[in-house]
Amino acid sequence: MSKYVKRFGMLAVLAAAMTLPASAADYPDRPVSLMVAYSPGGATDFQARIVTMVAANEEYLGQPIVIINRPGAGGKVGWNKFASGARKDGYELAAYNVPHFIAQSIKFKTKYNVENLEPIANWGADPAVFVVNRDSPFNTMKDVQDFAKANPGKLTVSGAGLFVGHHIAYLQIEKALDGKLKYVPHKGGAPALKSVLGGQVMAGVNNLSDAYRSRDSLKILGIADVQRNEEFLPDVPTLKELGFDVDDSSVNFRGVMVRKGTPPEVIDMLAAKVPEMFKNKRVAKQMKAGGSPVRVMTRDQVKAMWAKREAFLKQLLAGL
Amino acid sequence: MEFLQHFGPVFTLTSMAILCGGTIGGLLLGATPGLSPTMAVALLIPFTFHMTPIHGLMLLGAAYTATVAGGAISAILLKIPGAPANIATALDGNAMAKKGEGARALQICFISSFIGGVLGILVLIFLTPVLAKWALGFGPSHLFWIAILGVTIIGSLDSKSVIKGLLAGAVGLWIAMIGYDSIQGVERFIFSEHLEGGVHIIAALIGLFAIPQIIEMLEGGRTNRQYEIVKVQPHSIVKAISETFSKMRAAVIGSVVGIIVGLIPGAGGQIAGLVSYDQARRFSPNRDKFGTGESEGVVAAETANNAMVGPSLVPLLTLSVPGSPTAAVLLGGLLIHGIFPGPNLFVEHADVAWAFINSLLIGQVLMLVFGLYIAGLAAHVVRIPPPILASGILVLSVFGAYSVQSSYSDVVVMLVLGLGMYFLSKYGFSPAPLVLGIILGPIAESNYVQGSIIAEAGDGLFSYFFTGTLNLFLITLVVASIVYSVVSEIRIRRLEPRPGVAS
Numbered sequence: 070m071s072k073y074v075k076r077f078g079m080l081a082v083l084a085a086a087m088t089l090p091a092s093a094a095d096y097p098d099r100p101v102s103l104m105v106a107y108s109p110g111g112a113t114d115f116q117a118r119i120v121t122m123v124a125a126n127e128e129y130l131g132q133p134i135v136i137i138n139r140p141g142a143g144g145k146v147g148w149n150k151f152a153s154g155a156r157k158d159g160y161e162l163a164a165y166n167v168p169h170f171i172a173q174s175i176k177f178k179t180k181y182n183v184e185n186l187e188p189i190a191n192w193g194a195d196p197a198v199f200v201v202n203r204d205s206p207f208n209t210m211k212d213v214q215d216f217a218k219a220n221p222g223k224l225t226v227s228g229a230g231l232f233v234g235h236h237i238a239y240l241q242i243e244k245a246l247d248g249k250l251k252y253v254p255h256k257g258g259a260p261a262l263k264s265v266l267g268g269q270v271m272a273g274v275n276n277l278s279d280a281y282r283s284r285d286s287l288k289i290l291g292i293a294d295v296q297r298n299e300e301f302l303p304d305v306p307t308l309k310e311l312g313f314d315v316d317d318s319s320v321n322f323r324g325v326m327v328r329k330g331t332p333p334e335v336i337d338m339l340a341a342k343v344p345e346m347f348k349n350k351r352v353a354k355q356m357k358a359g360g361s362p363v364r365v366m367t368r369d370q371v372k373a374m375w376a377k378r379e380a381f382l383k384q385l386l387a388g389l
Numbered sequence: 390m391e392f393l394q395h396f397g398p399v400f401t402l403t404s405m406a407i408l409c410g411g412t413i414g415g416l417l418l419g420a421t422p423g424l425s426p427t428m429a430v431a432l433l434i435p436f437t438f439h440m441t442p443i444h445g446l447m448l449l450g451a452a453y454t455a456t457v458a459g460g461a462i463s464a465i466l467l468k469i470p471g472a473p474a475n476i477a478t479a480l481d482g483n484a485m486a487k488k489g490e491g492a493r494a495l496q497i498c499f500i501s502s503f504i505g506g507v508l509g510i511l512v513l514i515f516l517t518p519v520l521a522k523w524a525l526g527f528g529p530s531h532l533f534w535i536a537i538l539g540v541t542i543i544g545s546l547d548s549k550s551v552i553k554g555l556l557a558g559a560v561g562l563w564i565a566m567i568g569y570d571s572i573q574g575v576e577r578f579i580f581s582e583h584l585e586g587g588v589h590i591i592a593a594l595i596g597l598f599a600i601p602q603i604i605e606m607l608e609g610g611r612t613n614r615q616y617e618i619v620k621v622q623p624h625s626i627v628k629a630i631s632e633t634f635s636k637m638r639a640a641v642i643g644s645v646v647g648i649i650v651g652l653i654p655g656a657g658g659q660i661a662g663l664v665s666y667d668q669a670r671r672f673s674p675n676r677d678k679f680g681t682g683e684s685e686g687v688v689a690a691e692t693a694n695n696a697m698v699g700p701s702l703v704p705l706l707t708l709s710v711p712g713s714p715t716a717a718v719l720l721g722g723l724l725i726h727g728i729f730p731g732p733n734l735f736v737e738h739a740d741v742a743w744a745f746i747n748s749l750l751i752g753q754v755l756m757l758v759f760g761l762y763i764a765g766l767a768a769h770v771v772r773i774p775p776p777i778l779a780s781g782i783l784v785l786s787v788f789g790a791y792s793v794q795s796s797y798s799d800v801v802v803m804l805v806l807g808l809g810m811y812f813l814s815k816y817g818f819s820p821a822p823l824v825l826g827i828i829l830g831p832i833a834e835s836n837y838v839q840g841s842i843i844a845e846a847g848d849g850l851f852s853y854f855f856t857g858t859l860n861l862f863l864i865t866l867v868v869a870s871i872v873y874s875v876v877s878e879i880r881i882r883r884l885e886p887r888p889g890v891a892s
Contacts (some may be wrong), residue, residue, distance in 0.1 A: 110720065
């Protein structure tokens with residue numbers, strides 16, 4: 070009996086040794102899945118669908134990418150499953166949202182962190198903006214600062230949940246204003262924006278893309294980024310220009326990653342082809358039409374960005 | 390009357406084909422447990438990539454309309470609501486189907502859906518600018534009171550005993566707390582990795598309604614001792630129309646409740662059917678027959694469900710703020726085609742916007758036509774031998790629970806809840822109040838938490854939750870609802886001798 074087991078075992082090892090390099094060379098020979106940790110129809114989901122729609126073209130993967138949604142708990146459910154159970158052969162990709170997943174891995178007991186995931190490429194960057202209702206007495210960030218200093222803890226600011234981009238921008242803004250504000254977490258960006266439009270809160274931190282669509286009912290006072298957004302809001306100053314020490318740490322980066330342990334040949338192949346796919350003309354046109362700011366970054370750039378964010382967030386969230 | 394000028398693109402061959410396809414597909418998707426309107430619309434969005442914006446949105450509009458109505462098919466025939474919105478429909482609709490009146494119940498259901506749906510879309514067409522601002526005025530304190538108003542009807546919903554109804558509701562509220570809480574991100578009651586994402590309402594809905602049914606169907610064993618052939622009575626459509634119109638009170642209550650609940654962002658349109666069912670019962674002289682196959686209950690529930698569709702799009706189309714999960718998914722569908730909802734929608738993309746709204750209107754008509762056609766055929770479902778039917782439902786239930794989030798955990802949760810419900814139902818508990826608890830729990834809780842944070846910055850908890858005209862009005866409704874329940878409970882206890890313990 071044991072002889073057979075041994076023989077079978079050896080055969081299996083041989084077979085594995087023979088197929089592994091072959092499969093990495095043929096990669097991908099069947100459709101690839103991309104896990105999105107948010108519900109269908111949300112910004113991450115529909116952007117992921119747009120940027121992967123040309124994957125089957127010969128010059129890119131030659132195989133379609135299928136979107137699989139695993140929503141829940143602000144992305145924790147999907148990413149936990151991905152980091153602990155996804156295959157490491159390159160056929161299961163996932164979309165990341167920075168700073169969300171990094172902040173969660175610092176604040177909560179998650180199965181994922183910067184160490185056990187490998188970035189492939191970045192497709193978009195949606196900075197946070199500081200908004201108030203069109204009828205608000207605040208016209209500039211200076212007005213906001215004056216009110217906050219005169220009325221500590223009275224200025225309510227909505228945003229999507231805790232330890233997401235909006236919250237991080239809020240923390241930076243609060244520090245830079247040198248006053249005390251009141252953060253009101255919501256279930257997502259849309260309800261948070263709704264409460265600014267409906268006058269339930271006095272101000273809000275929200276996505277540039279969503280605020281841009283509602284710009285007729287809002288005043289967009291500043292962008293939490295290092296540069297202005299020339300494409301959508303060329304006239305809105307960055308908070309930095311206005312003299313507040315807020316950088317791009319809260320910018321919501323979206324891109325593609327795989328699990329650590331994926332064969333290097335597969336990672337290299339993806340890292341070479343995926344950014345090209347994101348730059349495709351049709352993709353760019355659809356993203357622009359949907360009001361989604363594009364920022365294509367290569368694997369090395371994303372790696373550096375992840376490391377920088379993690380260091381910053383560890384410091385920022387240490388006191389909370 | 391601008392919308393009349395834009396009917397042109399709706400009445401082309403391609404558009405009509407898309408609308409018919411969307412409606413038939415929507416009815417079938419809606420009837421499948423687990424494929425809620427939100428799911429169905431989300432599934433269809435990738436198909437619209439390759440269509441023109443007008444055609445893509447027509448498909449989504451028709452599918453949205455039809456899935457909302459389609460959920461009633463399984464609710465009536467199998468007592469398994471296709472979506473949470475159809476729970477109230479199941480209460481009386483299924484009782485009718487069990488008597489062999491499935492065709493009548495379905496016909497009345499689709500006619501009521503049509504009435505509610507058309508009224509809701511007319512509100513969307515004519516009152517959008519007026520109502521959009523009003524709808525946004527609802528803040529956390531108001532939504533909290535609306536959720537509490539929902540809690541007050543839990544006790545009297547589909548239970549013989551108020552105590553059991555309240556107990557089931559409390560269990561539902563507890564189940565809703567499992568998982569990470571949506572505001573603070575804190576873990577609660579996560580004993581197993583399957584519970585990490587919380588209990589999804591659709592998985593719970595399927596488990597609580599379908600699994601006990603399946604077990605009961607199989608209880609008879611191979612001998613089919615309990616299996617009796619239900620004679621399906623054909624029913625004429627003309628009679629169904631006149632019957633529906635004779636229930637005008639229920640139809641009006643349903644439409645008004647559906648329109649109001651639909652307009653308020655975040656109120657969870659899912660409760661529209663239940664609230665309207667409850668109100669219709671209170672105002673009906675036949676209130677004691679509710680739950681035993683009273684068609685008025687079906688009319689109230691289905692007008693409300695469908696009246697919600699149009700108004701739920703008001704905040705989305707005018708202010709780009711999605712007020713419901715389905716509206717949020719539709720927003721994605723609009724953006725993909727480069728159409729930005731908002732104040733300029735009807736200026737910049739008037740053709741697309743009106744074609745979409747008109748397709749919703751035509752979708753209602755098609756839904757009525759195909760629905761009435763299906764009604765005659767589908768009523769025969771009750772004649773399928775229970776063991777075969779049970780295995781079919783089981784397959785659909787597992788598929789439905791899995792498909793919501795492509796998650797095996799949801800299937801496990803669905804089966805466990807279903808088994809628990811089977812034993813509870815032996816003791817006279819009903820799944821409807823439990824599901825209502827699961828729906829209302831998060832609305833009440835998250836709005837209370839948000840409200841209390843805002844109140845801290847303002848004048849304190851009391852003044853935030855208890856002052857203001859809208860708050861006081863809602864509190865009055867809550868008090869009235871409780872007083873009514875107590876009074877009618879006392880009245881029933883006086884009139885009826887205490888039922889024997891053995892019953």
